């Protein structure tokens with residue numbers, strides 16, 4: 219690399235994706251952030267010459283349920299380890315006949331129905347408001363879309379992800395309601411993950427891997443985890459293949475996000491400098507040192 223910033227792609231692996239294929243591991247970071255520890259030690263390595271970080275969202279062995287994940291520590295740890303972009307991989311249910319189990323959706327919108335999760339790094343002593351109008355990075359999303367197509371997996375570009383609290387799957391009435399809202403897929407983890415990535419100025423994209431039709435589909439019936447798991451394993455293999463092909467496309471040289479997500483905090487901090495709590499400022503330096 220000759221002076222240009224280097225890509226460091228962080229991959230958050232969801233249900234079924236607890237490791238990466240072909241990652242030349244150079245380190246494992248058991249990191250503590252001001253918000254606590256992430257779900258697992260973070261692997262650092264190279265894939266096709268591109269720096270990668272890998273975090274299994276639920277921890278190895280899938281120990282942590284969606285409501286108990288420390289989303290702030292996960293995103294802060296990736297930022298502290300130098301991540302430049304976050305590619306999130308998630309299992310999801312589908313609200314559309316054409317989004318079949320086994321297909322992927324490159325999500326571009328979210329509806330947040332989670333409750334009581336810590337969903338901001340900011341707070342008393344330093345208040346910030348970032349825009350979530352366009353919550354994903356178009357460049358990373360397009361690269362992911364092209365790559366999924368190339369490996370021969372059915373994929374839709376764009377889709378609204380309903381984030382539910384869980385851990386129970388939806389009732390039939392909820393499933394029908396979300397469908398009537400025009401949602402495409404449902405999961406339990408992309409919120410507040412995407413919001414926190416935005417606050418940490420990390421371009422974020424979400425590859426949602428459909429495992430089931432949620433429960434609205436009359437011919438299929440309720441979601442059962444054993445059925446989900448069967449599809450999940452094949453989907454996870456596809457995700458690993460996708461990442462191997464995606465790395466050389468992203469390349470080691472960092473290219474700016476067209477939406478300027480790396481600079482969102484330039485206009486988001488609202489607390490006057492002399493009214494800021496120094497302890498809060500200190501804590502926030504781990505994710506927002508560029509502006510603090």
Ligand SMILES: CSC[C@H]1O[C@H](OP(=O)(O)O)[C@H](O)[C@@H]1O
Nearest residue numbers: 232233275284308309405406407
């Ligand atoms: C295994 S079914 C429910 C589980 O799967 C999804 O996890 P992730 O988003 O981490 O792939 C969903 O959100 C639930 O946590």
Ligand SMILES: Nc1ncnc2[nH]cnc12
Nearest residue numbers: 309310311404405406432
């Ligand atoms: N139907 C569903 N609802 C919520 N999260 C899911 N993850 C996989 N399938 C899901």
